[in-house]
Amino acid sequence: MLKIENLTKIYDNGFKALDNVSLEIPDGQFVAIIGLSGSGKSTLLRCINRLIDPTEGRIIWNGIDITAATDDELRLIRRRIGMIFQQFNLVKRASVLTNVMSGRLGYLNPVYALFNYFPSKERDRAMKALTRVGIPEKARNRASALSGGQQQRVGIARALMQEPEMMLADEPVASLDPATSHSVMKYLELLNKEDGLTVLCSLHFLSLARAYSDRVIALKDGRIEYDGPPSDIDDDRFRQIYGEEAVEVEIH
Amino acid sequence: MTQANPSSPAPSRSRAALRRTLILIAVAIVLVIFAYGWQVTEINLERPQEPVRQTNVTNALRELLSPNVLTQDYATLAVSIPFQIDCPEGFETPPVTPPADGTPYIAVEPACASSSETVTLTGYNFASNVLARVTWIDGDEQRRIRQVDGQDNFTIGLNGTFSVSIEVPRIRGSAGELHALEVQQAVPSGVPRFTDTTREVLDKMVETIFLALIATAISILPSAILSFFAAHNLMRAVRMSLGNLLVMFTLLPLGFLVGGVLLSEVGGFVLRLASGQGGGVETTGLSLLVLGAAVAARRMPTSTLSFEARLRSAAMTLIGAVIVVALIGLIGGLGLLAGRTFTEGIPGVLGNFVGSLGRLIELSLPFIGGAIGAFALTNVGTALTIDALKTISPAVSRVIGGALGGLGGAIVLGMSATVGMSAAWLGLLTPVVAAIMGGAILPLLFRRVVMHGRRSTQSDRLLMSALGWIGTIAVFAFTFVQLNVFRAMVEGTLPPNDVALALPGLNISTYVLTAMGIGLVLGAVGGAIAGTRAAFPVGSVLYSMTRTILNGLRAIEPLIMGLVFVIWVGIGPFAGVLALTLHSIASLGKLYSEQIENIDTGPIEALESTGANRLQTIMYAVVPQIIPPYIAFTMYRWDINVRMSTIIGFVGGGGVGFLLQQQINLLRYRDAGVAVLAIAIVVSILDYASAAIRERYV
Numbered sequence: 022m023l024k025i026e027n028l029t030k031i032y033d034n035g036f037k038a039l040d041n042v043s044l045e046i047p048d049g050q051f052v053a054i055i056g057l058s059g060s061g062k063s064t065l066l067r068c069i070n071r072l073i074d075p076t077e078g079r080i081i082w083n084g085i086d087i088t089a090a091t092d093d094e095l096r097l098i099r100r101r102i103g104m105i106f107q108q109f110n111l112v113k114r115a116s117v118l119t120n121v122m123s124g125r126l127g128y129l130n131p132v133y134a135l136f137n138y139f140p141s142k143e144r145d146r147a148m149k150a151l152t153r154v155g156i157p158e159k160a161r162n163r164a165s166a167l168s169g170g171q172q173q174r175v176g177i178a179r180a181l182m183q184e185p186e187m188m189l190a191d192e193p194v195a196s197l198d199p200a201t202s203h204s205v206m207k208y209l210e211l212l213n214k215e216d217g218l219t220v221l222c223s224l225h226f227l228s229l230a231r232a233y234s235d236r237v238i239a240l241k242d243g244r245i246e247y248d249g250p251p252s253d254i255d256d257d258r259f260r261q262i263y264g265e266e267a268v269e270v271e272i273h
Numbered sequence: 274m275t276q277a278n279p280s281s282p283a284p285s286r287s288r289a290a291l292r293r294t295l296i297l298i299a300v301a302i303v304l305v306i307f308a309y310g311w312q313v314t315e316i317n318l319e320r321p322q323e324p325v326r327q328t329n330v331t332n333a334l335r336e337l338l339s340p341n342v343l344t345q346d347y348a349t350l351a352v353s354i355p356f357q358i359d360c361p362e363g364f365e366t367p368p369v370t371p372p373a374d375g376t377p378y379i380a381v382e383p384a385c386a387s388s389s390e391t392v393t394l395t396g397y398n399f400a401s402n403v404l405a406r407v408t409w410i411d412g413d414e415q416r417r418i419r420q421v422d423g424q425d426n427f428t429i430g431l432n433g434t435f436s437v438s439i440e441v442p443r444i445r446g447s448a449g450e451l452h453a454l455e456v457q458q459a460v461p462s463g464v465p466r467f468t469d470t471t472r473e474v475l476d477k478m479v480e481t482i483f484l485a486l487i488a489t490a491i492s493i494l495p496s497a498i499l500s501f502f503a504a505h506n507l508m509r510a511v512r513m514s515l516g517n518l519l520v521m522f523t524l525l526p527l528g529f530l531v532g533g534v535l536l537s538e539v540g541g542f543v544l545r546l547a548s549g550q551g552g553g554v555e556t557t558g559l560s561l562l563v564l565g566a567a568v569a570a571r572r573m574p575t576s577t578l579s580f581e582a583r584l585r586s587a588a589m590t591l592i593g594a595v596i597v598v599a600l601i602g603l604i605g606g607l608g609l610l611a612g613r614t615f616t617e618g619i620p621g622v623l624g625n626f627v628g629s630l631g632r633l634i635e636l637s638l639p640f641i642g643g644a645i646g647a648f649a650l651t652n653v654g655t656a657l658t659i660d661a662l663k664t665i666s667p668a669v670s671r672v673i674g675g676a677l678g679g680l681g682g683a684i685v686l687g688m689s690a691t692v693g694m695s696a697a698w699l700g701l702l703t704p705v706v707a708a709i710m711g712g713a714i715l716p717l718l719f720r721r722v723v724m725h726g727r728r729s730t731q732s733d734r735l736l737m738s739a740l741g742w743i744g745t746i747a748v749f750a751f752t753f754v755q756l757n758v759f760r761a762m763v764e765g766t767l768p769p770n771d772v773a774l775a776l777p778g779l780n781i782s783t784y785v786l787t788a789m790g791i792g793l794v795l796g797a798v799g800g801a802i803a804g805t806r807a808a809f810p811v812g813s814v815l816y817s818m819t820r821t822i823l824n825g826l827r828a829i830e831p832l833i834m835g836l837v838f839v840i841w842v843g844i845g846p847f848a849g850v851l852a853l854t855l856h857s858i859a860s861l862g863k864l865y866s867e868q869i870e871n872i873d874t875g876p877i878e879a880l881e882s883t884g885a886n887r888l889q890t891i892m893y894a895v896v897p898q899i900i901p902p903y904i905a906f907t908m909y910r911w912d913i914n915v916r917m918s919t920i921i922g923f924v925g926g927g928g929v930g931f932l933l934q935q936q937i938n939l940l941r942y943r944d945a946g947v948a949v950l951a952i953a954i955v956v957s958i959l960d961y962a963s964a965a966i967r968e969r970y971v
Contacts, residue, residue: 070882091659100884110875115897123893127884134892176879183883 022047023069023187023219028078030064030243038064039075040243046221046236048186051213053230053251054223056240057263062223065240066189069221070102071095082187100127103180103218107192109172113165117156117175120164121147124182143182150178154208170201177208188212190222194229206233227254333942340946342471348462352377352396353410353455357385358447371397377433379456388443395436396456399429405458409442412450417442419454429458470936470944474929478951481928484846484921485914488853493907496858500865501891502819507869511812516662516670516805519677521651526684532594532646537638539595540602544635547606549613580660587653594649598642605634662805670804678800679793682710686792690756690785694768697761703788704752710795711748715740717802752791756784819862826859831917835926846927853914853921861910868902869895905967912956912963919952 023046030039038061046052054062067073069080071087080087087098103124111120122139125146133139151157154174159167164175173193180188190209194202210233212218224230230237231251239247239254239262246262247254260267320326357364360383369380379396386392394407404426407419421427421437429435439454467475501507612628615621634641665673686703693700716737724733753759761768768784775781781789803809835852842848876894885893922930929948936945 072878072882091663093659096884096886098884099882102882104879104882106875106879108875110879112876112894112897113873114901115893119893123880123885123889124883126880126886126889126893129889131886131888134889137892179879179883189882 022083024079024081025065025069026079026081028065028068028080029076030061030068030073031076038243039068042078042240042243042245044238044245044248046219048219049213049217051210051220051233051235052222052238053234053236054221054238054240055225055227055230055262056223056246060240061243062240063191064243066104066191066221066223069189070099070104072104096127100183101185102187102189103177103183103185104189104191105173105176105180105193107195109169109176109196111164111172111175111179113163115164116160117151117162117164117167118144118147118160120175121150121160121178121182124150124179127183147178147182150181151175153181154178168201169197170204173197173201173205174208177205177212181212185218187219187221190220192223192225195225202229203232209233227251227259336942337946337949339943340950341468341943342947342950343465344468345461345465346463347459350377350400350458350460351455352379353453354379354381355384356381356392356441356452356454358441358444358450358452359387360385361449377456377458379454381439381454386441388441388447390441391438392441393436394439394454394456395434396429397434399433399435399456399458400460401429401431401433403429403458403460405429405435405456407437407439408455408457409439410453410455411442411444411447412452416455468947470947473932474947474951477922477929477932477948478955480846481918481922481930481952482915482955484849484918484926484928485853485911488850488857488918489907489911489914491850491854492857492861492910496861496865497903499819499823499858499862500869501895502815503823503862503866504869505816506872506874507891507895508812508816511810511815512808513811514662514805515674515800515803515807515809516677517655517659518809518811519674519681519800519805520654520658520662522681523677523684524650524654525647526688528647528650529643530646531650533639533643535642536594536598536646537642540598540605540638540642541635543599543602544606544609544631544638547603548609548631549606580657583656583660587656590649590652590656594645598638598645601634601641602638605631605638607631609635665805667804667806670806671801674803674805674807675797675801677805678803679797682792682794682796682799683789684792685710685796687781687785687789690788693756693758693788694770694782694784697765697767700756700758700761700768703756704749704758707752707788707791707795708745708749710792710799712741712745714795714799714802715744717799717807721802748791748795752788755787755791823859823862826855827863829856831856831921832924835921835924839925844925844927844931849918849921849926849928852926853917856917857910857914860913861906864906864910865899865903868899868906871902872898908963908966912959915959916956919956 023044025042025044025046028039028042029037031037038059040061042061042065054065056062064073068075069082069087071090075088078088082098085094085098087095090098112123115123122143125139125143126134129139129143148157148160151160154177156167156171156174156178159171159175164172167175176193188209193209194205197205206229209220209222213220222234227237231254234251237247237249237251237254238245239258241262247258254262354369364385366382366384369378372378375398377396377398379394382393382395396405399405405428406426407421408416409419410416418425419439419442421439427435427437608627608631610631612624612631615624662670662673686707689702689706693703719733719737719740757768760766769782771782772780773783773786831852834855835848838848838851842851872895876898877890880890880894918926918928918930919933920930922928922932923934925931929952933945933948933952936942936948
């Protein structure tokens, strides 16, 4: 259970990205977070694993107050929360395998890093993760040599290395074409259904949210505009979230 | 909106006119600056026209461009022909038959003559375009040079023939004697070879290249480490709670002292054993023990964060510190052993190198021990107090903050005052450090008392900035006056080294004690206002310090550093290596850090989100991105260092520059030309090579 209480984030330049957001997300839910650019989707996701420190409010996950955690505690919390990004955030010059294994660093002795050493069982685990996302043959390639969709799957494999209980996906398909988008979303759906991971995924397209999520949270100017099942979003609600002139487009 | 529109063209016209005027003024100012510069640099169009100077520069350039690179041996070729003084009756010039093998021969016409008469000497088959001379050999075998056209030597024409007029010498009592005429020519023999100058230059050039190589190589590691501290994007976000920082800071000198004594003893013991000053059995046993302990110390990160776990981790840290020091001692000792064992040939060269490294470790053991001790103790202190500091009430946090802040402040200013005692102008350090501390206090107070945690507005920020400056200036002035820095700076005197406070093993002078008092007050006030839970921007502070040091070091020319090092380690390449190393560290540190600032931050964010710690994040998200530019910039630096090492010899820093300076001072421009040529060739090759490598990696 992830519980967000009165979360507010004000950036140093005075921009209020989140305004008193409260949420409860039970384990195993697939939650889509939608809204316009700048509505606070990324900030909300990044507050959960504290890549961004919230200004006010609390985030409690399975009874642990994430917002109060020290650096050491935070690392232990973070390694149970996977995250994938719009720009994939892979080290482009490094091999796919290294990129995937680097997802396991939170579990490894930091001294290993000095010698660029990974135990062999982590290599096996990384190969298994790559197999799961369907690109084991790319392990030796440089990350930059892969297509966008493949890079995002490497990102998922890297998150899998953490053996996460929750997955944060920040616009995971915004840089991808529609067909690739669906393949990436299907992998997230698989993790949600098979492994029971809680998935929080910010999306631009409502159609994707409708296709994959159990629940839609719409943000507008840092506030929750809608919170409910995707099927309940009719044209009025849609205009409420995206503005009067918006037209819904389908992505197939 | 509607009011502004009609009136807008007028102001825009006047604004354009204003802009034109401003541009004109700017151009005029630039012109004046340039004209002044023209005068200051004494640009003079008349001096280069003076004939003497033109002749001098032509000669100097001619010699420089005729470098004394090659030399050749010469063999003297001599051909003679008899000559009768005073023609007897019926004398006829004997016919000359050209030798069949084409060797040189000469003819004289006429073959007899009286003193002061002129005869014509012709020669064939000589080496063309080479100097020759004519020698007169009289009846007593006395030889004297006969001048041709008033010169001792003449040049033989291109086809190897010549025809010159010779005056018959007046020699007392020579009438009727048979004399001889001889033509001598120095003919090049054998292959051209390098001059001694060239050999010396080549020798020094090798020294130059290696000087640059060693300086660059040594500077890589320190500048790579410094570059992380000098990278704004990495350091900006590093914050630490003031309480933890102060705990660390008060334990730092203690750890350094204890480590410097105890840990360095451990290291020294292992070093002595390993270097063979102890027995072989003990060495092997101890090495195995150390390795075993190192293997046993492999531990997984603590999965629980209880106090017991922290205690255990603290104990491990201390044991780890001992092991690391012992390992360093082991490496140093083995190095010394190797240095003593291998003394001949290539193993000897390696042995000397490894032995030197061992000696370096031996010498720096107190420092290494101190650093590791400080690291271990601060680590342990932080681990044991972090939970306690988190749970204390605000009031207690302020009391502890005040106490620790006072202690920390006293330590900081005490250290800077100790440094300041060593030279008059270093005395400025203490007021500057105090001013930085003082500048933080008023804005902190404002934030706590006036703002009460509300968000800062524009005017708040302005006011805090003003308060910061007021505090900075006030504290600087106060400390400056209290420590009598001004007088010391004017008179160049040092503060008296009296004993105001005697601690065991540490005597503190009045000067240092005053500084510590100021630090105590500033630290206590700051700590009490901020409380132990305030986030201290430790990263920004480290960043500013590193950048300041790097910029300061880069401002000092390597030639000047070379001067100082020559005084310290004597004339020779070692001084040059030290000077170039120091400058390279500063320069590469800056260049490297700019590469870090240019990296893609996405992977950093991604790895942080997986729970990787800072070291791991840097190793896997930063390092892969910076390796190519680091290689490129290292090559570039080597290139620069070769150029610099060619002139570091001017101040005695070794390399070809020393030779060049000597040759120039002795006005031996042809020899100087050799050095100039060698430098030009090496620099061009390296320039090309480094460009090629950089292109490949960036």
